[in-house]
Amino acid sequence: xxxxxxxxxxxxxxxxxxxxxxxxxxxxxxxxxxxxxxxxxxxxxxxxxxxxxxxxxxxxxxxxxxxxxxxxxxxxxxxxxxxxxxxxxxxxxxxxxxxxxxxxxxxxxxxxxxxxxxxxxxxxxxxxxxxxxxxxxxxxxxxxxxxxxxxxxxxxxxx
Ligand code: THU
Numbered sequence: 001x002x003x004x005x006x007x008x009x010x011x012x013x014x015x016x017x018x019x020x021x022x023x024x025x026x027x028x029x030x031x032x033x034x035x036x037x038x039x040x041x042x043x044x045x046x047x048x049x050x051x052x053x054x055x056x057x058x059x060x061x062x063x064x065x066x067x068x069x070x071x072x073x074x075x076x077x078x079x080x081x082x083x084x085x086x087x088x089x090x091x092x093x094x095x096x097x098x099x100x101x102x103x104x105x106x107x108x109x110x111x112x113x114x115x116x117x118x119x120x121x122x123x124x125x126x127x128x129x130x131x132x133x134x135x136x137x138x139x140x141x142x143x144x145x146x147x148x149x150x151x152x153x154x155x156x157x158x159x
Contacts, residue, residue: 006151006152008143008148008149008151009143009144009148010141010142010143011141011142011143011144012139012140012141012142013139013140013142014139014140015140018133018140021050021092022092022094022133022140022142024056025048025050025056025092025094025133026048026094026096026133026135026140028046028048028056028058028094029046029047029048029058029094029095029096029133029135030046030096030104030135031046031058032046032047032048032058032059032060032073032077032096033045033046033060033096033097033098033104034046035058035060036060036061036062036073037060037061037062037063038061038063039063040063040065040067040070041063041100042099042100043061043097043098043099043100044060044061044097044098045060045061045072045073045074045095045096045097045109046058046059046060046073046095046096046097047059047060047073047074047076047077047078047093047094047095048077048093048094049077049078049081049090049092049093049094050090050091050092050093051081051085051088051089051090051091052088052089052090052091052126053088055085055088057077057080057081057084057085058077059073059076059077059080060073060076060077061073061076062076072111072112072114072115073095073097074093074095074111074115074118074119075114075115075118077093078090078093078118078119078122079118082122082125089125089126089127089128089130090122090123090126090130091126091130091131092130092131092132092133093119093122093130093131093132093133093146094132094133094134094135095109095111095132095133095134095135096109096135097109097135103137104135104136104137105136105137106136106137106138107136107138108134108135108136108138108139108140108141109134109135109136110134111132111134111149113150116146116149116150116153117150117153117154119132119146119149119150120146120147120149120150120153120155121155121156122146123145123146123147124147124155124156129144129145129146129147130145130146131143131144131145131146132146132149
């Protein structure tokens with residue numbers, strides 16, 4: 001038997017420890033929560049991605065009365081970025097969320113499994129690490145590679 005330990009590095013930063021680029025993405029992701037369409041969960045998630053040429057694309061969760069037809073902020077944003085700028089790498093993705101009280105979550109917001117899968121492939125597509133920033137009022141989690149968020153993942157190499 002062999003046990004495999006998998007560790008990931010997460011850096012916790014207060015808002016004033018963020019770099020200027022990180023601060024910009026956090027602000028864009030926070031602002032994007034105000035354009036969410038979340039009439040069912042009242043949980044408004046915003047995302048911002050930085051492309052390799054400096055372009056920033058934002059998006060948010062889009063819900064639907066047929067619940068599974070809706071889409072998370074991360075995938076809405078990544079798919080929009082890749083559909084508009086298919087040749088530009090996604091360097092960084094930031095997410096922020098407000099709960100039904102209207103306040104930003106204190107804990108850094110955590111992407112769902114399906115979004116992690118898409119984030120992982122987005123990193124593969126760019127052939128270099130894609131940074132992820134998870135915003136919370138108690139601090140920001142910085143993960144240097146999106147693939148760290150989905151260890152032992154399925155990818156195109158299995159096909
Ligand atoms: N949601 C996101 O957009 N991203 C996340 O990281 C977590 C969850 C959305 C999906 C749904 O519209 C609402 O938040 C509640 O689950």
